[in-house]
Amino acid sequence: GDSVTQKQGQVTLSEDDFLFINCTYSTTTYPTLFWYVQYPGQGPQLLLKVTTANNKGISRGFEATYDKGTTSFHLQKASVQESDSAVYFCALVEGGNYKPTFGKGTSLVVHP
Amino acid sequence: ETAVFQTPNYHVTQVGNEVSFNCKQTLGHDTMYWYKQDSKKLLKIMFSYNNKQLIVNETVPRRFSPQSSDKAHLNLRIKSVEPEDSAVYLCASRRLGEGDTQYFGPGTRLLVL
Numbered sequence: 001g002d003s004v005t006q007k008q009g010q011v012t013l014s015e016d017d018f019l020f021i022n023c024t025y026s027t028t029t030y031p032t033l034f035w036y037v038q039y040p041g042q043g044p045q046l047l048l049k050v051t052t053a054n055n056k057g058i059s060r061g062f063e064a065t066y067d068k069g070t071t072s073f074h075l076q077k078a079s080v081q082e083s084d085s086a087v088y089f090c091a092l093v094e095g096g097n098y099k100p101t102f103g104k105g106t107s108l109v110v111h112p
Numbered sequence: 113e114t115a116v117f118q119t120p121n122y123h124v125t126q127v128g129n130e131v132s133f134n135c136k137q138t139l140g141h142d143t144m145y146w147y148k149q150d151s152k153k154l155l156k157i158m159f160s161y162n163n164k165q166l167i168v169n170e171t172v173p174r175r176f177s178p179q180s181s182d183k184a185h186l187n188l189r190i191k192s193v194e195p196e197d198s199a200v201y202l203c204a205s206r207r208l209g210e211g212d213t214q215y216f217g218p219g220t221r222l223l224v225l
Contacts, residue, residue, distance in 0.1 A: 032212050034213070036214075038153070041218070042218055042219075043116070043202050043204070043216030043217050043218050043219050044155075044202075044214075044216050045215075045216065046213050046214075046215075049212075049213060087153050089155065093212040095209070095212075096208070096209065098143060098160050098162060098167050098168050098208070099157060099160065099168050100157070100212075100214060102155045104152075104153075104154055105153045105154065105155070107153065
C-alpha cells in the first residue's frame with residue numbers, strides 16, 4: 001500500500017534560519033503530493049501541492065519539489081519566521097482514490 | 113474563510129456516555145471524512161462517505177458510527193466512550209478528482225474522564 005514517511009518529529013529553529021523538512025513516499029503510481037500546515041487550535045490547511053504535470057510547488061515562501069527518482073517531496077523555506085511555527089504534514093493522493101495517505105507530521109518551532 | 117463547520121468545539125464527558133459530533137461543509141463537495149488526531153498529532157482516517165455512501169471504513173471500534181443525511185453533512189456518534197477516545201476529531205471534505213485537496217474543519221476536542 002501507499003506510505004509517506006516524515007522522519008523528523010520536531011524541528012527547532014531561530015528566525016531567519018533555513019528550513020528543511022524531509023518527506024519520502026512509496027506508491028505504485030504517480031500521485032498528487034501535498035504539504036498541509038496545522039496551526040495551533042485549527043485543522044490542517046493546504047500549503048502547497050504538486051501533480052505529475054509540474055515538478056515544483058511554491059506558496060508563501062515555501063517550496064517543495066516532486067522528485068520521482070528519489071520519491072521525495074521535501075519542504076524548504078529560505079528564512080523562517082516565528083509565525084511559521086506549526087505542524088507540517090506531507091500527504092499523497094492517487095487519482096480516484098478515496099483514501100489519502102498522511103505522514104506523521106513534523107512540528108516546527110521557531111524561536112524569535 | 114471557514115467552509116467546514118464542526119460542533120461542538122470541545123466536549124468533556126464520563127466513561128460510558130454517548131456523544132455525537134456534527135460536521136457540515138458548504139463547498140459543494142461530494143466526499144467527506146472523519147479523522148482522529150491523537151496527542152502526538154498523528155492523523156488517522158476513520159471513515160469516508162461519498163454522496164452519502166460509506167466508502168472507507170477503517171478498523172475502528174464498533175462503538176464509533178458515522179451518519180450522513182446528505183452529502184453536505186457527516187456526523188459521528190460514539191456509543192460508549194472510553195478514555196482512549198480522548199482526541200481531536202477532524203472532519204474534512206473533498207471533491208473527488210478536482211485537485212484532490214482536502215478541506216478540514218477546526219476539529220472537536222473530546223476529553224473522556
